[in-house]
């Protein structure tokens with residue numbers, strides 16, 4: 001959601017680094033105006049993959065230096081915290097990174113949105129919830145997110161390293177049940193080239209098989225430039241029996257809406273945790289960036305032909321004039337060149353526009369979160385008083401589950417509403433309608449004064 005200090009510093013470095021800005025000829029309506037589509041030659045020899053079948057980022061350094069260097073920008077603020085000793089075949093985490101500046105400076109959502117502590121009570125995200133870090137920190141972040149313990153399953157490693165995805169392909173879904181620490185200790189490559197390119201960076205390939213299943217027939221229609229991101233930047237939950245990270249979608253992008261996700265979780269008995277004081281069967285939602293962009297009817301920009309990479313990996317020129325896709329994933333608003341040659345051909349001031357959307361939508365989501373919190377308090381009072389019929393209790397439990405699902409679908413999304421303001425409002429309307437119904441059953445308003 002909000003940017004921490006360290007990101008602003010990185011942004012500055014990125015802007016200063018983009019010296020070779022070449023005047024773009026406006027060509028509104030088509031992504032990337034004035035810039036050629038970057039191309040790369042397939043490597044004559046593919047470097048030898050590791051024992052998991054993964055060619056590591058480091059091994060592409062001399063073959064695709066521009067992409068590699070921009071990828072390394074994702075970790076510019078600190079060296080990767082994960083150390084691998086090839087001779088001993090062991091991996092160690094340097095514990096001093098726990099205090100690393102970049103962690104201290106990440107925005108703490110529990111402080112900014114205290115309602116999360118009530119709405120997520122009993123689940124991990126109420127204990128620790130900060131803004132995301134860059135891709136090269138994925139293994140570190142998942143190990144130090146304050147939520148994992150000895151009982152944590154390996155399923156949490158989903159989307160953190162291509163080595164795990166390859167192990168899933170090789171050993172099957174059983175490994176989702178393995179002990180988290182035992183499994184993650186084997187891995188030493190963060191989100192990396194192989195997550196999006198397999199072992200050939202001149203092509204794109206989805207790494208996660210569950211995502212290929214969820215896309216169905218759309219797997220061949222929707223550009224891979226969006227799907228490679230969507231395989232991780234989407235909602236999913238752990239199968240109650242197998243622990244497998246499972247997408248709730250079965251019908252391609254048309255089915256990728258909060259309504260159909262909730263319905264699918266309901267029909268398949270998904271419960272992330274039980275809310276102790278009310279008995280509600282709760283769901284946790286993951287970062288649904290793909291759904292906000294491509295899901296249902298799609299956002300304006302996607303329907304106009306933009307994909308994730310057009311905004312987040314816009315082409316750049318190297319000093320000697322070679323065009324390449326910028327592999328430093330950050331806010332498009334930090335990319336002055338992109339705004340000047342592309343966004344500004346239609347948006348008078350995209351930064352101001354985005355900030356205005358975010359302020360309004362994030363503010364509304366926050367208010368509804370606070371209202372949902374009050375609803376939970378009212379519900380708890382009624383449970384204690386013992387005045388509810390079985391039917392009322394069941395309905396209120398479902399209202400808590402569903403209203404929080406809609407609220408969380410919006411708040412867990414990382415663009416703070418920018419990706420699709422319309423869908424944010426529609427989704428929050430649904431949360432409010434449920435809370436209205438809950439208030440009526442309880443005979444008590446949860447609306448804030």
Ligand code: HEC
Nearest residue numbers: 038039040057060064067068071192193196201309324325
């Ligand atoms: C999160 C996904 C992702 C990761 C990780 C990733 N790439 Fe890419 N890469 C892309 C996308 C998307 C494109 C644009 C492809 C297109 O438009 O056809 C791309 C394009 C490329 C290209 C083609 C030329 C260009 O610049 O567009 C090369 C070469 C490349 N990447 C190399 C790498 C290397 C090397 C790494 C690791 C150091 C890497 N990529 C990591 C998503 C990724």
Ligand code: HEC
Nearest residue numbers: 132133134137138141159191195228229232308312329330
């Ligand atoms: C293999 C899973 C995976 C893929 C593929 C992936 N992401 Fe991510 N992304 C993550 C995770 C996990 C994080 C958070 C990492 C952390 O906090 O350590 C993240 C973080 C980010 C961030 C926040 C970075 C920051 O410093 O705030 C951006 C932006 C982002 N991803 C964009 C993209 C785009 C665009 C694509 C496709 C080109 C993509 N991601 C593909 C898993 C993935």
Ligand code: HEC
Nearest residue numbers: 001229233289290293301306307308311331333414415418
């Ligand atoms: C039309 C341009 C556009 C497209 C297409 C787009 N985004 Fe974004 N994205 C944005 C903007 C604008 C923001 C808000 C940036 C800010 O707050 O500074 C954002 C924010 C994000 C963030 C949060 C970044 C952070 O620093 O915390 C992530 C993660 C992200 N987008 C991922 C994706 C993924 C994945 C896709 C494709 C499924 C995608 N985006 C498609 C424009 C776009």
Ligand code: HEC
Nearest residue numbers: 028029299300301302311332342343345346418419420421
């Ligand atoms: C060809 C014209 C055009 C260009 C170029 C363009 N946009 Fe848009 N954009 C629109 C229109 C039209 C809308 C929807 C109406 C509105 O502004 O609410 C929109 C909406 C958006 C939204 C809201 C989300 C959505 O899809 O509904 C974001 C974010 C956005 N644009 C970002 C960008 C960024 C970043 C760039 C530059 C990479 C860009 N746009 C380039 C025309 C354009």
